[in-house]
Amino acid sequence: MILYHYKLSRCTSNVPRSALSRRGTAEIEMILICTILITLLMLAMGAMRIGVARLGTTASASFQAFNDATASGNPQFTGDAAVPPIDGVDTIRPGFPNRVSDPTASANPAGGTGMAGVGYSANVGFQAAAISPTWNYSGFPVGSDQTFNSQWLTSYVDESHANLYVPLGLAPAWTP
């Protein structure tokens, strides 16, 4: 508004103003423009914070997905089917736990605008997805998965053994 007024007076007035009358104008402009500069700087800082947060959530979600796939002891299936499990060989002999671990990492970077009481916040997040586990004998990393493996193997062996365990004194199919 001040600029607008200055321009109006500058364009429409035919009366030359004295140097004295313009004294301090630049300083006032500088003071006023600082608000904008500070806001821009704050926005740049905010952009940096958001960028760092985005990188952080991406790395965090990726790490969590791999952690679930290789070392985590808890079942990881989140149920949101972000990546629907592929049946694969499981269609031929179902029974193995077929999970996708798709953890989401999020962050809420916040910052100020340079004006008291006026701030902003953002929500950034990232979702990664890894399949796990690998249906190995021990069921590692999810120990309880050995139950699935046991049932899978036993049911398979039972197809030929079911009526023969007792007559032939055979050892249980599990542990193999």
Next chain:
Amino acid sequence: MPQSTQPFFVRRRRDRGGNVGVLLLMTIFALVALLALVWNTGEVGTRRQKLQTAADTSAHAAASWMSRSANVMAAQNMVICQDGSMEVIWRAITPTDQAVRNELQAEQAAINSLLANGDAAYLALRTQMLQQLVNVDNQYAMANGAWAGVSGLAGQGFTDPVAGQQFQTRVREAGLAMQWIQNTYVSGQPSTVATWPGPPGPGGLGLRQLVANWSPPTDTTPFLQAILASIQQQLAVLVQFETVTAPGLAQNVPAIAANHETEVFTNEQTMAQSLADTINRQLQAQADFYSVRLTLATTGLGASATGPAQVQAPFVPAADVPVISHYDSIQGTNIAIDPINVHTDDSAIVYGNAQAPAPPALLAQFPGIQPTFNVNCDIFEGWGHIYAAPIQRYFNGRVWKDSAGLRVYMQQIDTLRAQLATLLAQLRNLGPPVNVTALPFQLQDPQADPNGVQETFPVLPKLTAPAGASDQLVAAVMLYNQHGAAYTGAVRNLTGALTSWQQFYNRYTQAFAVSTWNNNVEIARRLVIKQLGVNKQFMVLASYQLRAVPAWAANGMSVSSQAAICDRIISDNIASVAQNILNAMVAVDPRNLGSGFLDPAGRNAFLSASYSGQASQFAFQIVQSTATQVAPIIAAEWVSRPWPYEITPPSQAVPPVVGMSTSDRHTYFTILTAARSTPGNSPKFFMGKLMGNSPTPQLLAHAQAEAFNWMEFNSAYGGSEVFDQITGLPNQDFTGCPLPWRLSTIGGWSWNARLAVADALADALDNNPEFQSFFTEGGVTGNDPLSLQTLALH
């Protein structure tokens, strides 16, 4: 002139108003550009990170599917082994049942016959034993009388005083020994000579007390009935065995097993074939999830001219492993070596028999020795034979595990027989089994000779009248020798009778059922595993092949196999050769050790004991001489043969090189992915027109993952694999390579996925056009393998 009408440049020269505003606008622009730069950097970094995550998780997912399929394959091979093991048990039941039933029924018939007709042999043995005790006393009386006659005449003067002194010493020793035999060994009195042994029975009992204590009721009916009752109990157990197994025997288990094995194998093949499609579907799901473009690559197998690689399963049907032609240096013929039933049947490593000549010096010394010995230089089914090599490790263990169930019945039968032995001992007043110490061959003279030496003399010593002895003394000596021999012979016979007496009913008490079961299981095991190897209905690791012993390991394998073959030939043949030599040595008695013995049985037993060590040494020399000539020939053939290595043997010594080679890892178990941003998922730039809307070239990420087995470094599995030494098998045989385990054992059921250093990137770029196009579009236009390898490893 109004200011506004003045020329612009005139006005600008005079009026500096607004200059700061222009500067401020420029500053604001710079700050906004800074803001855009910061934002866009974050945007590119995030998109790049997301792309890398997509590549990483997709590669890991593909390797996970490969691992899953390997684990499922290992499990299914174990199912096939369990089917085979089931057939083994089924096949072992009938012959075991028949053998045990035949034996028990034969025993039952024998006992019934004894009950009906009386146990004449038992009573005769008892009577015989009592008569032998009487005979011992009678022979003692005569021998002692004869000795007294000699002793009375031994004091006369002799032509050779030294010989006379020796004769008198020997007469004294004979008297001492005879008293010791009769009083201590037979009658159970403490020995008068402190250094001589006490009575032969437990608790200081002599033969006389043992005979008396072991005097059973003359009626054998109670213990025959006890035997009969036990047999009936054993038969009842056998009936239980038959009842339990009948439902199993009624089924055609070999057909059931074969059908199921075929079904499982079909599933294995279907799963193997579906792996590529599964991995591609998973890849597409990942691409959709991350909204990126993804492609797959391998180092060669399954690479596709268009589109992602069709990842091949890291296993193949056993029948697909190629047979190898080989020249058998022993037989002098070309043979075909089966990769599954390795070195078996027509391709077995056999040498035949070798003739081992006895050394001329030995022949001259012992004419009774065979001039040559037949040395068997083979083992059953040939050196280094392996049936169904890829699965035999788990199969053998499973058979042992499965056979334990029905072995329980056989153990019950053997336990009943052990209980019968205890019962019979009670009924026959035998008490617990007693080991009756045999009459010693020699005793030590308690008195030292003039030289201070306590000589050892035979029991009983043979006397020889010195030169110049009177005819009366010569006759007395002859009488002593005659009766002394008869006496010690009677004592030894009584000892033998007591042992026979104890063991009279051993036929009915000795354990036999468990060994019968184990033997039949072993026979069936060999049959079934051989057939599994012939059928080849299971999967093997793709890297499984017949391969030559690695060059660095050949010398070690030669030394190791040669030593093992030599030892086996010696151990298999030494007993028969040693026995032949021992017989000849006993007959010749080169050291004249038996000259002092009176009775032939004692003499022979003493000579056998005395010469057995020497005979074994001679036998060892003879057999070893042949074995050391033959073993290198067999070992040379052994080392020249290909062996069934599950993975490519290491190119360097183990350790330090352990585990799978880089070549195998890359060829069969490695998958690479490349990810590229899509137009819709490219970085969204602030002030895009100024900054450029998307980076050119587009973002690119790649990753490498592989399937690996946890047990690769476990000392019970891959960690114990050696390539320059023989590998022992559970049945005492040995082979020339580590035993396969990665797709057929519990340890093999441990495959997992991991991200890896992208050391296969160069090969992947060479073999996968789409993969390469991702890189080209991403700005990577060169593919210098060395550069890529260097970059990947640093």
